[in-house]
Amino acid sequence: MTSPEQPLRILAHTSAVPRIRRELTRRNLFGLAAAAGGAGVLSACGDGGSGGGGSSNATAVPTDAPASQVATGGPLEGSISMYSWGDYDAPEVLESFTKSKGPKITTDSFGSNEELISKLVASKGTGGYDIVVPTGAFIPQMVQNELLAPINKELIPNLEYMDPQFLGQSWDPENNYSICKAWGTTGFVYDTTKITRELTTWDDFIDAATNEASGKVSVLDDPAEVTGIYYWANGIDWNTTKAEDLDAAEDFVVNTLAPHIAAFDSYPGGQAIPQSTHWLMQVWNGDARIGIQESKDPDKWQWVLGSPATELWMDNWAIAAGAPHPEAAHAFINYVLTPENQLKNVDYIGYHTGAKDIEAQAEKEGLEMLDLVFFTPEQIATMKTGEVNDAQQRTVDIWNKAKAAAGA
Numbered sequence: 001m002t003s004p005e006q007p008l009r010i011l012a013h014t015s016a017v018p019r020i021r022r023e024l025t026r027r028n029l030f031g032l033a034a035a036a037g038g039a040g041v042l043s044a045c046g047d048g049g050s051g052g053g054g055s056s057n058a059t060a061v062p063t064d065a066p067a068s069q070v071a072t073g074g075p076l077e078g079s080i081s082m083y084s085w086g087d088y089d090a091p092e093v094l095e096s097f098t099k100s101k102g103p104k105i106t107t108d109s110f111g112s113n114e115e116l117i118s119k120l121v122a123s124k125g126t127g128g129y130d131i132v133v134p135t136g137a138f139i140p141q142m143v144q145n146e147l148l149a150p151i152n153k154e155l156i157p158n159l160e161y162m163d164p165q166f167l168g169q170s171w172d173p174e175n176n177y178s179i180c181k182a183w184g185t186t187g188f189v190y191d192t193t194k195i196t197r198e199l200t201t202w203d204d205f206i207d208a209a210t211n212e213a214s215g216k217v218s219v220l221d222d223p224a225e226v227t228g229i230y231y232w233a234n235g236i237d238w239n240t241t242k243a244e245d246l247d248a249a250e251d252f253v254v255n256t257l258a259p260h261i262a263a264f265d266s267y268p269g270g271q272a273i274p275q276s277t278h279w280l281m282q283v284w285n286g287d288a289r290i291g292i293q294e295s296k297d298p299d300k301w302q303w304v305l306g307s308p309a310t311e312l313w314m315d316n317w318a319i320a321a322g323a324p325h326p327e328a329a330h331a332f333i334n335y336v337l338t339p340e341n342q343l344k345n346v347d348y349i350g351y352h353t354g355a356k357d358i359e360a361q362a363e364k365e366g367l368e369m370l371d372l373v374f375f376t377p378e379q380i381a382t383m384k385t386g387e388v389n390d391a392q393q394r395t396v397d398i399w400n401k402a403k404a405a406a407g408a
Contacts, residue, residue: 070326071152077325080332082107083116084133085315088182090348093341101335103328113138120147120320129320130329136314137388139171139178148177149319155330158337166354169314178316179333180354185312185375185383186225187305189268189288194279201307202233206257208280214260216279218272221264223399224386225282225311226253232309239387246391250398258405269294273301286350289372303372305379312383 082089086109094105110116113135119127120142134142142148153159153175159167166180188205194216195208206229209217219226224238230249231238240246265272268281269291276295283291285305292301317333319326335341342355347367352358352374359374367373375383 070150071155071330072327073152073155074327076101076103076328076331078102078328079104079106080130080325080328081105081128082131082133082332083110083119083127083129083320084131085109086111088133088315088349089336090341090344093336093344093348096341097332097335101328101331103325103331105332117142117147121145127320128324130323130325131332132318132320133181133315134178134318136169136171136178136316137385139316139318142318143177146321149321149323149326150176151179151319151333152330156334156337158334161337161339161342161356162354163356163358166314172316178318179337181315181317182349182351182353183312183314184351185285185305186220186228186282186310187285187288187303188280188282189273189292189301189303190281191276191279191300192302193300199280199302199304201304202229202310205229205280205282205304205306206233209257209260213278213280215262217261217281218263218265218268218278219257219261219282220284221266223395226264226399226402227395228311228386229253229257229282232306235308238309238311238384239389239391241389241391246394246398250394250401253398254401254405258402261402261406261408264403264406264408285372289369290350292372293369305375305382307382309382309384312380312385314385 080103082105084107088109089107094107098104108129110119116132116134117138120129120132132148139148156179159175159179162180166183167175169178169180172178188199190199190208190213195213197208199205199208219229227249228238230236230252231240231245236245236249262278263272265281267287268278268283269287269289272278272281273283273288273291274294274296276297285303288303292298292303295301317336319329319333323329336345337355339355339357339361342353342358343361343365346353346355346358346362347365355361359370362370362373
């Protein structure tokens, strides 16, 4: 699970009402890289690091990293520009910030960490952005390459409302450059009217996929997730770089699993679950919850947290180096950390924001399907963060071969 030096990692997701589905893939750490050469961007951003969530062995952020514009608590500028994942903030929180504090907020969306990094590298600075939202594993590389500015924590007193378990992560032990925004994990859902036996593990997923659910299976459109099914089911380190493990994963994914796959779909909660397009679907917890809520027959869907192992990821508030509006950026981050705004964002985005006592608040507010939101310590112990390592390109190659074999 976690060592004394590395805090307990807890995930969650909530959404009280149906949402317009996000068009951008929040966890697609590899897909865009494969399409647009993003792997080279990561190389340009320094060696090491990790992706797909966080990294238990990510390089710690150097304390002597170059500083950029640092807020001092002066007057707020008139605007903020934010570069984040699609539809990742409650509109009412953005609107109330402008109404109460003044700065107007404009947002732009990226579909992967590679895209975020590529934009910042290409612009040799911020690209005009103030706030960015990278996944934790990418933060050391971004700091080392002067893409992030230090956070003046004296201007973020609302850090007191964060659960300490979500602070001090390995990629930024002192939270000098990042603050938790959201956590998530991976599992699957199945239609119990079509698959009448109980499924509880990745082995069960594989068995059903290659038998009664054949041709009615979808997996996430993400290389790390697709290969993860094999690693998680077989007790192999998800971050392995061993040639024999990669060879075995390729053989399984391409030759055994792919012929039964009907779709590579990163958001089955948007259409596939509500429309019962497929019977068995790999899915992130938050998207599963929304899809089941939007289904005409929610009771037929069963969510399963992938076991015996699965993933954990975490996105973070951060400030771009050279941010043109550092005072307003700090004020906004501080504003969203209040308990009231944290709960609004949990409700809207469908993932735990790392706030203190958020589970009790969610229960008090009557939010539904909290088993897809809050996980037990035993479940958390099975979750592992991913890495961007020497196996990245091979993993992308396996994914491409699997799509060709599936004809999807």
